[in-house]
Amino acid sequence: MASLDVDDGVGGNLADVVREIFSIRESNIAVSIALAVILISGSSNLYNWTQEEYEVALDAATDDWWLIEFNASVSEIVHEETWQDEEKKVVSFFMDEFIFPEGYLVGKIEVIVKPDADSNGTLFDPVAQCDSIGANILNEGGLTAQWDYEGNVLSGQDSSCEWIRLNLQAYPGFDGDDLNSSAPNEFQALLPWKQTGWGEGTLEVEVELDVNTVDALGPVSSDDDEDITIEVKVYGFIASASMGGQ
């Protein structure tokens, strides 16, 4: 074993130090093996990285543009009932009665209130007038939907025998149109369109009737009721993504 020729307060130079540290042959062999292990371990990790993980991770960390397309399906329930003059009724529709294919989510709800087709006069009662109908979608049935969405039409009124159309957005952001999205992969691009829990509960539709009659005219002028049809269409969707949108 080499030793430094030093006195108190005098140190060896770097060459002496290195010579001293590497003075044992077996130790040097062990150090060489350690360095070889580093090279092997580092190289294998690096090779593994460059061959597999790096490209994948880089791809995963970089956003691409995806075209999100919605495949829609409509489920419909029709309710017919007679309203008396100045009667106000609430009709409930249970959302689990609307049937969709597996994997579909509820996107939006459309309610059409249709007055009796004969209410604007017939052969038997030519002077009959259109009744006044008011319809509202009520936020009382615990229905999970976008109640604050500005595009909703939750109330409507008509006295000219036209249909009243109401709609409510159930799924956040869903309007049925395809859109572009920036995301690192298909899974993340579709992630916003896979939330469950929207469109569950009971849809409450309130309809009020005010009958318009013409006194002493016509053979059946004592009109004091109206057949009203409520048609509820629920739009379900399933989203798919393809790269290259924008």
Add this chain to the structure above:
Amino acid sequence: MAGENALLPIAAMIHLILGVMTIILVYRSERARPSERLAALILGWIFFVLGVIFLFRTIIDYQFTNEIITTGDFSDSFLRYGVGSAWIVYMSLVAVLPLIYPYPIFFSESFARFGAVFVAVVTILLAPLWIVTNYEYSGLQRAFYLVPFLAWVGIYLRYLFSEIQGGRAEDRAVSAVSALLLIGVFAEWLTYWLGIVLTQENHFTARFLVGNAELKDPTIAMLLSSTMAQAMIATSMLVLFFGEAWRTKRRGFSGVSIVIFTFFTIGILWFIFDYTQMGIVDSCVNTACEELNPIYSTWYVFSSEIIRFLVVPLILMYVILNFNLIETGGENVWFTRIMVLLMLLIVTSSIIELIQTVLPIPQMITSALFAAAVVVFIGWEEKITNSMIRQSSSVSDVLIEAGETGFLRIDDGEYRIFSIAVGISLGLAMLISLLISLMEITV
């Protein structure tokens, strides 16, 4: 479940206290060997800077947990720049220490001055550089790990062979200190050795790369530095394991060998547990990042975090006290006792608190356990302190007596210069970070 980062505030407190007390003790240790006194001073500053880093991380963790800050706000905040700049000071200190201790490779009376200049220059250059490049190349500072790796692994093997083959029992002090310092610097990373060797760790690197993509883009520089640092760490663990296994066969068990065998075994367990979670680990890359399993996270807290935050300071304190880096007798004895007791009490209370978060033990029982620990520590404080410094041996003495190095004289003023330079470097690093975060980067 014990929350991740639950130990961060305690770690910050422990490191700051140990740092300040070690630095004070260094100035009160006028009879200690100069090179060892300087090593204690560097270790004291390492403690202190780590304390600052953990303090930053505590605040960051608190702000994210309570949704006070978003990733966007954090990306150009003082918190991010501050912790990044403090890491530079830490890494430069880690690169300086192996040149003087345990073997004074850089045998010069002006080493303290050289170390001070090195820390200052590295900090002033790298702190703003990493900030303006959005830390995309900051992984390159891992190259500083080469110094402790080459120096301490080399010295460990050299003195292990001279102990066993040359029959020089006193050389064990040198190899033991080298092994403990390697553990002190590489810490919990040593327990990932098997995952690194079998390339499983790459999956985690990919996860962090994707997880951090919002903050910075992945670069080849980061990939290269990470791969090489991991290779160094795994090799260090293998060298220590085979070295200690050989020594145990020839000389029997020692405390150091038990610590190393424990790290080695934890490494095997980590590999197995990591393997079971690969689906979640890869989720960041393949789909979207999923949360880690709560039991897996608890295992992380009880292994990696306890090693990083509690075991490492204990090991470094053991090196400082047991290998006479500072004077523990005379007027310093009370100071030393307070430091040891404080350390033990904080560690005990932290571990009891951690256990309480996992097991439904009533608080009455854990309080009683803590009270019992306090009584034991106070009753046996002299014994405990003495056992920490019982087999005190100076590595410098071993080397000087063997004629392998000379007595290095360092003027008292040099220690002061070193402390002032490191303090100013840390202060400058914080100032640069604060000012740039306020000015905002517009390039």
